[in-house]
Amino acid sequence: MENILEVKDLHISFDTFGGEVKAVRGVSFDLKKGETLAIVGESGSGKSVTTRALARLIPSPPGRIKEGEILFDGKDLAKLKENDMQKIRGKDISTIFQDPMTSLNPTMKIGNQIMEGLIKHQKMSKSQAKKRAVELLELVGLPNPTERIDQYPHQFSGGQRQRVVIAIALACNPKILIADEPTTALDVTIQAQILELMKDIQKKTDSSIIFITHDLGVVANVADRVAVMYAGKIVEIGTVDEIFYNPKHPYTWGLLGSMPTLDNTGDDLIAIPGSPPDMLKPPKGDAFAPRNEYALEIDKEMEPPMFKVSDTHYAATWLLHEYAPDVQPPAPVLRRMKGFSNTGADSNSKEGEQR
Amino acid sequence: MSQEKLLEVTNLKQHFKTGRHSVVKAIDGISFDIYQGETFGLVGESGCGKSTTGRTIIRLYDATDGDVKFKGEDVHGKKSNRDLKKFNQKMQMIFQDPYASLNPRMTVLDIIAEGLDVHGLVKDEKARKQRVEELLERVGLNKEHANRYPHEFSGGQRQRIGIARALAVDPEFIIADEPISALDVSIQAQVVNLLKKLQKEHGLTYLFIAHDLSMVKYISDRIGVMYFGKLVELADSDELYKNPLHPYTKSLLSAIPLPDPDYERNRQRIAYDPSQHDTSEEPEFREISPGHWVSCTTKEFEAYKQELNKN
Numbered sequence: 069m070e071n072i073l074e075v076k077d078l079h080i081s082f083d084t085f086g087g088e089v090k091a092v093r094g095v096s097f098d099l100k101k102g103e104t105l106a107i108v109g110e111s112g113s114g115k116s117v118t119t120r121a122l123a124r125l126i127p128s129p130p131g132r133i134k135e136g137e138i139l140f141d142g143k144d145l146a147k148l149k150e151n152d153m154q155k156i157r158g159k160d161i162s163t164i165f166q167d168p169m170t171s172l173n174p175t176m177k178i179g180n181q182i183m184e185g186l187i188k189h190q191k192m193s194k195s196q197a198k199k200r201a202v203e204l205l206e207l208v209g210l211p212n213p214t215e216r217i218d219q220y221p222h223q224f225s226g227g228q229r230q231r232v233v234i235a236i237a238l239a240c241n242p243k244i245l246i247a248d249e250p251t252t253a254l255d256v257t258i259q260a261q262i263l264e265l266m267k268d269i270q271k272k273t274d275s276s277i278i279f280i281t282h283d284l285g286v287v288a289n290v291a292d293r294v295a296v297m298y299a300g301k302i303v304e305i306g307t308v309d310e311i312f313y314n315p316k317h318p319y320t321w322g323l324l325g326s327m328p329t330l331d332n333t334g335d336d337l338i339a340i341p342g343s344p345p346d347m348l349k350p351p352k353g354d355a356f357a358p359r360n361e362y363a364l365e366i367d368k369e370m371e372p373p374m375f376k377v378s379d380t381h382y383a384a385t386w387l388l389h390e391y392a393p394d395v396q397p398p399a400p401v402l403r404r405m406k407g408f409s410n411t412g413a414d415s416n417s418k419e420g421e422q423r
Numbered sequence: 424m425s426q427e428k429l430l431e432v433t434n435l436k437q438h439f440k441t442g443r444h445s446v447v448k449a450i451d452g453i454s455f456d457i458y459q460g461e462t463f464g465l466v467g468e469s470g471c472g473k474s475t476t477g478r479t480i481i482r483l484y485d486a487t488d489g490d491v492k493f494k495g496e497d498v499h500g501k502k503s504n505r506d507l508k509k510f511n512q513k514m515q516m517i518f519q520d521p522y523a524s525l526n527p528r529m530t531v532l533d534i535i536a537e538g539l540d541v542h543g544l545v546k547d548e549k550a551r552k553q554r555v556e557e558l559l560e561r562v563g564l565n566k567e568h569a570n571r572y573p574h575e576f577s578g579g580q581r582q583r584i585g586i587a588r589a590l591a592v593d594p595e596f597i598i599a600d601e602p603i604s605a606l607d608v609s610i611q612a613q614v615v616n617l618l619k620k621l622q623k624e625h626g627l628t629y630l631f632i633a634h635d636l637s638m639v640k641y642i643s644d645r646i647g648v649m650y651f652g653k654l655v656e657l658a659d660s661d662e663l664y665k666n667p668l669h670p671y672t673k674s675l676l677s678a679i680p681l682p683d684p685d686y687e688r689n690r691q692r693i694a695y696d697p698s699q700h701d702t703s704e705e706p707e708f709r710e711i712s713p714g715h716w717v718s719c720t721t722k723e724f725e726a727y728k729q730e731l732n733k734n
Contacts, residue, residue, distance in 0.1 A: 110607045226469075255468040255634060260678040260692050282608050285637070285680030289687040308684045326612035327682050328641035337641070339616050340609035343577050404683075 072243060072276050073099040073122070078136035078146070080117055083129060089347045091117045093300035094136075099244065104270065104277040106287040106308075108323065109297035112344050115280050118297070119246045121146070122278070123161050124153045140244075159189040162237040166249040168229035172221040178232050179217035185239045204235040208265060227258035231265070238269060245270075245277045251286060263290055284327055288312060293380070296320050299345050299355035306381030313404050316375075316383040318362045321401045329400075338398050354386070362387060362395050428495075429596060429628050430457040430480070435489035437472070437479045449475040451652035452489070454708065457596075462622065462629040464643030464660065466636055466675070472652040473632050474519075477598045480630070481514050482507075493596070512542050515589035519601040521581035525573040531584055532569040535559070538592040558587040563617060579610035586617065590625075598630045603638065615642055636679045640664055645714075648672045654708065658715040668717045668727045671695045 080092040092114045099105055107115045120126050121133055124145060138145040141160070145153070162185075165171040173181060182204060183197040192200065198217070205213035208231040221229055230250060237245060247266070251259040267290065270277060279290055287294055287308070294311040296304040296319065304317040315321055325338030342359045345351050351358065357367035364386050366372075375388035387395055396402065437450040450472045457463045465473045479486050482498065491498045498510055515538075518524035525534055535555045536545075545551040556566035562583040573581060582602060589597055599618065603611040615638065621627060633639045639646060640660050647657040648671065656669040667673045674695035680687060700706065704720040711717050711727050719727060 110609060256636065256678040257468060257675065257695075260680070263680075264692070283680070284608070284682035285687075288682050288684045289680045289690075291684075312682065312684050322609055324682060326609050328637050329681060329683065336616050336619070337612035339612040341613070343579065343610070 069100040069103070071098040072101045072140070074137075074139040075118075075122070076137045076139070078118065078121065078138065079134040080114075080121055080126065080131060081134050082131045084348075087348050090350055091131075091300055091347055092121070093350065095297075095300070095302055097295055097302060097305060099276050099278060101243075101276055102270070102274045103292040104279055104290050106279045106281060106291035106294045107297055108280075108282060108284065108287055108294060110282065110344055112347070113297040114300040114347075115297045116248055119163075119248060119278055119280055122244070123157050123163055123246060124148070124150075125157075125163070155189075158185045158242075159240040160242055161244045161246065162240070162242040164230075164233055164237045164245065164247040164250045167253055168226055168233050169253070171233055172229060174221050177218050177220060178224070182217075182232070182236050182239055185236065189240045200239070201235075204239055205232070207238070207269065208232075208235045209261075210235075227254055227261065230254060230258075230262055234262070234265065234269075238273070241273060242275055245275050246280075247277060248280045249282075250279075252281065252283070259286070266290070284312075284323060296323070299350060300347060301355070301384065303356065303385070304381075304383040306377070306383075310378065310381040314377070314381070315397070315401060315404075316377055316381075316388060317385045318360045318387070318397075319356050320383075321397050322359075324404065325398050325400045338400065354384075364392065427459040428456045429459045429493070430630075431490070431492040431495075432456070432476075432480065433490045433492075435476070435479060435491065436487045437475050437484060438487045448652050450479065453649070453652075453654045454489075455647055455654060455657060457628060457630060460622075460626055460628055461644040462631050462642055464639040464646040465630065465632045465649060466634060466639050466646060467649035468634065468675075471649040473634075473649050474600050476649070477516070477600050477630060477632050481516055481598055482510075483516075508542060512538075512592045513594055514596045514598065515592065515594040517582075517585050517589050517597060517599040517602045520605055521578050521585055522605070524585055525581060527573055530570055530572060531555075531559070531576075534573070534584065535569075535588045535591050538588065542592055544592060554591070555587075558591055561590070561621070562587045563613075577610075578606050579613055582606060582610075582614050583617065586614075586621070590621065593625075594627070596628045596630070598632070600632045601634070602631075604633065604635065611638065618642070636675065637681065648675065653718060654716075655718045656716065657708075662715055666715075666731055668711060668715075668730060669719070670699060671697075 076096050078092055078095045082089040082091055095118055109115045122138055122145065133146045136146060179198060179201050182201040186192045186197040186200055201217060202213045205217065210216060210228060210231050224232065251262050254262065281287060291308045293307050295302045296317065298319050304311065304320050311320060315324060322338055322340040326340060328337060340359055345355050353369050354367040354372055357363040366386050372384045372386045374382045374384050376382055386392055433454050434452050435450055436452055439447045439449055441447050465476060467473045478484050480491050486499050493510060493513065532555050535558055536551050539545045539551060539554060545554055555569055559566050559568055564580060564583055603614050606614060622629065631639060631642055643660045646660045646663050647654050650671045656672045664676065667676055674693045677691065677693040701720050701722060706718045706720050708716055708718050709724050712731055717727055
């Protein structure tokens with residue numbers, strides 16, 4: 069499949085009074101056409117900052133893209149002028165924000181908010197745009213769109229507002245849809261509806277989705293591939309099956325073990341001790357080492373490179389080095405891996421190959 | 424677990440007046456018991472009245488109707504200040520938002536010691552400080568943290584302070600209103616493990632309110648499902664997940680995404696349609712099998728019974 073977007077060695081920093089906060093420290097990944105890539109990680113791991121940079125929504129100052137390339141459609145978005153970026157933002161790359169309560173303008177009718185992009189990017193007339201807005205509201209499953217188009221955001225419920233936000237994001241048939249925790253503020257039943265809607269729309273429009281969330285259940289539901297971020301870096305990336313059934317990085321183990329499954333009740337949850345590092349002074353070596361019970365001596369000195377597990381699966385942990393001791397992942401993770409080896413895939417490959 | 428009832432809630436109602444003629448029935452006649460030493464989970468969508476239930480039990484709101492009995496004594500109704508204080512000491516609450524529930528202008532020491540002062544549980548300044556330090560260590564913080572202010576702590580640490588505050592007066596019963604919803608996944612597990620450990624050490628009883636159903640299943644012994652101010656189903660947590668009977672419970676369970684891609688590919692969501700019920704008969708809360716209660720009409724009662732026997 070062809071790559072629609074390539075991010076290479078992206079570094080983003082924020083200049084504050086306390087010093088330079090290194091929010092993103094060398095992130096590389098690509099996005100294929102029609103796929104859903106989920107980015108997971110704790111708050112402060114840099115997942116939102118990374119994706120905001122793709123749409124160039126980092127306020128500058130204080131933020132700046134220090135290094136790296138964002139290749140889309142033959143252009144490097146990291147260096148594009150604001151004028152040129154405006155032609156892409158909202159048209160080719162659009163964003164669904166987390167909080168439907170604050171991402172809509174409370175003083176504007178929702179119809180006008182949907183039509184804004186259409187008039188600007190598609191050069192539609194007002195009446196054409198209005199027709200299209202009604203179609204979009206129908207597409208996202210809002211009842212009586214012709215009447216509701218003249219209503220204000222406060223007249224909608226949370227789930228309905230998120231549908232409106234999705235309609236705005238979809239208005240110009242974007243090639244890339246960035247969904248920044250689109251369901252975190254919603255109830256499970258509404259969340260299920262919105263996720264189904266997004267998958268449905270993806271099938272129809274063949275757009276690529278970057279989905280940010282910290283809910284691994286949602287990831288298992290929507291993602292084709294998963295990138296796990298910690299302290300401004302991708303620590304593991306692979307297909308959804310590889311990440312859930314054959315995770316290699318201790319941080320991924322911790323994330324998977326900290327969520328109860330419906331059949332475990334007896335044992336304690338695996339809590340990752342401590343909290344994420346201060347990005348003003350990222351620690352030397354592996355940033356996860358202080359919270360990692362599997363940390364090796366070398367983790368304190370040198371940052372691990374990305375080790376290749378399979379063609380699609382990479383992880384940044386010294387445990388994958390050929391000289392590393394054999395380590396048993398925690399019990400709940402082992403149970404998952406068993407399920408995976410039954411499906412015939414090789415779960416014990418340990419190659420010292422570096423990327 | 425002993426079968427002694429710690430809390431009995433009978434036909435509790437909480438109606439809010441929202442205008443001259445309109446009334447919101449946030450809780451509309453719910454009844455349940457909570458046994459000594461257990462964790463009772465209360466789940467439902469936002470707006471179903473689960474938080475209002477917790478707040479009404481602890482008297483943050485005065486109930487419109489119904490009884491709440493704590494160890495056989497009525498909690499609601501007219502009470503002298505002295506009696507009230509006694510209840511307040513036995514019942515404590517942990518709030519959802521660790522950012523809003525701690526006074527930013529008070530030190531951690533004063534926040535945690537507030538309950539001790541109110542109830543006169545410590546004799547002098549030294550004992551007060553000692554007690555607070557002991558509490559901080561029990562919830563996994565350092566005693567040096569006592570002189571700091573809330574803004575110096577992360578979300579998970581703040582929630583630990585909230586827990587220490589609740590524990591300060593040696594309560595028997597704690598209402599935890601979405602204590603982990605605002606926290607990161609890895610921190611959620613820390614707080615849940617802490618709550619479980621404290622329960623074991625102190626024989627605490629919890630009312631755990633949440634909308635994260637997999638976490639509720641993990642921590643609770645019994646679970647009640649609320650829908651529009653009513654309890655629609657109540658059962659042991661394993662039983663509820665294995666044999667959900669009320670269509671709303673089924674729909675709620677089918678909506679939970681689990682961290683398992685294989686399961687997710689095959690998950691079928693069941694939608695709930697309230698109009699499927701026969702409205703000519705008022706549904707009642709009936710016991711279908713020992714400990715498993717469902718709100719249903721007589722006809723549905725028979726149908727549920729058959730469904731249960733089939734499984």
